[in-house]
Amino acid sequence: MPINSTNLLPPELLARLERLELVTRKVFRGRMKGERRSHRKGQSVEFADFRAYAPGDDIRSIDWNLYARLDKLIVKLFLEEEDLHFYILIDDSRSMDFGQPTKLQYAKQLAAALGFVGLARTDRVRIETLSQGLRKHGPVLRGRKSVWRMLELLDAIEPGDSVALADGVKNFCLRNTGRGILVLISDLMDKSSYEAGIRYLVSQRMDVYVIHLLSQEELEPDVKGDLKLVDCEDQDIAEISVSAPLLARYKATLHAFVGGAQEFCSRRGINYLLANNQTPIKELISNYLRRRGLVR
């Protein structure tokens, strides 16, 4: 039993999550209780459509009654019941290791909560990080029994090597080509611009959610005096003398940054949500994510 599993998924949150399910706008039009229907026709008991037989079709699906009536070979199509692919991509760069709680910890909690929702509805849940190697697939989790595995997996995530957002996303896209829901939890603090990374996601036929996670220290910096700011990832140095105009300028820059990210995402049909590490997970899920339509 992971020691800090309760940290990631507190019991009181579980009760709330039980009632939620993941929603996607792209892939499914309707739903059945406990399962999801795929657009792909396939092997199920639910009739979907007819179509003319083409060579190669499984002759078991030919509707012989129609053949008798119409003298044509018509194939019955059935809806294929398919489970939902739910991907969570966590930015595990060093910059996420800041804040109280750290942004990474917050991201892990959020991933655990969303993953639990998916597992509870027997969706396929896959949790990956940006620094994960190209060939290194994350395990697919399915079913309630996998909750503990998921938590163990999350628990093992540590701030790793800094990988550019674009590279991390690109690797992810190469690894996972299927459809589904993707939740990217990142602070988007990429000096080589986050846009490229997000563009990769656009090309993926996924329902993408970007949760832009910033710590309170970034949103409302509480700094004084003459400082030498050291970037934890690339050791870049910024010398500042804190003053009211500088703080005002920082706020404006932050505002522009957040606003720019939001606009960039919404132009490309990506759901964007700015999250503060001080907002309780419970609140974030039941208020913000619900409003965005990720869960209901």
Next chain:
Amino acid sequence: MTEYFRNTLSLWQWGLLALVPPAIIALYFLKLRRQPLEVPSTYLWNRSLEDLHVNSLWQQLRQNLLMFLQLVLVGLAIFALLRPGWEGTRLKGDRLIFLIDNSASMAATDVDGASNRLAEAKQLAKGFIDQMDSNLMAMIISFSESPQVVQEFTSNRRLLRERLSGIQPSAHGTDLSSAIKLASGLASPGRGATTESDEAITRAELPPATTYIFSDGRFEDVAGGVTSDYLQPIYVPVGSFDSPNLAITVVSTRTSEERPDERQAFVEVSNFTPQPQRVIVELALDGQFLDAAEADVPVGEAVGTVFPLPVGAVGALTARLKYQLGSDPRDVLAADDIGYAAINDTATGRVLVVTPGNIPLNTALVTERARRLANTEFVPPASLDTAAYRNDSENGTYDLIIYDQCAPVQMPRANTLFIGRLPPTPDWIANSEQPTVEAMVVGPQILDWNRASPLLAHVELGDIVIAESLFVQPPAGGDVLIEATAGPIAAVAPRDSYQDVVLGFEIVGTSADGAPTANTNWPLRQAFPTFWLNALEHLAGHGEVQQANNLRPGRPIELHVPANAQQLSVLTPDGRTIPIERSRQNFVRFSETQQPGVYQVRLGDQVLRRFAVNLFDRTESEIGVKPTQDSDSQTLRPADIRIGEVEIAASSHRTPGRVETWKILLACALSLLVLEWYIYNRRVYL
């Protein structure tokens, strides 16, 4: 250096000091040692800094608010070292006493910039208090007829100012000597009434207190006996020399000389202006206009005006000065332009004559006119032992008791007139010989008599022959009435509020065999009834009227409480009713006579008597500050005042001193330092 700056440092010190501001600037422009701080990303910070670098010079200045504050601080310190200041005034001494005259004349309005002299004096004193250093202590004493400690020694300037503003003008005369005595007593080391005095100061080391006397100098010089050892007096004259003032100096009522049944009011107006004045004297009875008369008053003189009063008039008489249109001499003191007199019921007094039988006296006291003045009762000397007499004499039932050829054991509560005997008080006995044969003067020749005495008004004693008489030497305070060849043979002397008159010679004597004999031919002269009428008029009740009209503000008056009255009340001129509890005796002292005007003594709604309180003080009314001519410059200056043997010049009341501002500058620098500390700690930015 200049008038405004003084150098305090040498050249090399200045040079060193001049290096400080560049040093501060240099330190600020040196590369800062910044504190490293790891942040998630410098991404946003760098972008923010890029924007700011656009106007970096101004940013630099704004960020260096602390540097500017330090430069200003150093600038202030340098400025303080130049000791900027200017010639100002400074107080002498380390203990101050402000003696503030609040007598009647201080209400004169002859000062510029203040409503009256007292306000001016208060303003001056306030200026002194404002200049006081925090280690100075001051005391305020107001003085008029009696001094009053307004505030004891304190260094609390706010308290001093508060108490100072509370000093009110009074209607009293001025007595500096008691004020000096009080101040000297309080300032003396032995009785230092210091409230916050430092015990460490040994009392002998206390220097004399600087005493500022704010006054118009209208007082008697302080007599030689008064010392001012612990005081260092400085006289600050208030007011101007030639302030014009006219005053009513006497208001009285009297019986007309020509028509005895008519009463007259007598008003005297004094002119203290440099020109002759024509004024209108207006007389009102109980507020109703009665009469008016014009009076021409020469410079420095007093002119009396007589008004007939209606028969049986009773009430409060008010005399006012009015000026004809256009001739207003700008009288600066309003308080003395009004005078009061009380006209009481001329109820007949009660007179008791204790006599073994005296036909001339009897005849003189029962004339119609005498009866109008007094009710006279005759009793034999034997009645002196009765309880009824003792009771009456102690209760003051009678206004006058005449002892003819007898004397009581104890003096009564009444005016007395002794004929041929001396009063039984030690004063009289000690001054006169016992009425023995040796002390008797046989056939004294009258040399002179006191014509000024009201008792002897119109009394001609030139051709009186007296067989024998006693020596009558009055006790202290008394006056000799008749001086004979061998010595005084008649005298009058005050006793408490009464008067005792002694005629040393009997009018009618008794021979050895008991037969009445004539001792003098006086009864045959016109002077005899005149004397007795005078005696009745002045001793049987009218003396009181006289006394009442001359009461000065603040002086006590003895009021007679009738036997049947439990509680009296006095209605003051401003309408207050002051109840008077009767004491064991039949007389009570009433001393709340601060306000000029006519007071009514009431028993229930009935007015028993009235008395008037008047300023009537020529010293106060002559209000110009006493001038003296400067011998060198031929200019007038306020006269010196004399305290004891010391002449105190009406000095310029300030001593020059330099007003330094370096303390203020350093205080500013200190507050800047506090501000800088605050900015540094609380990160206040422009």
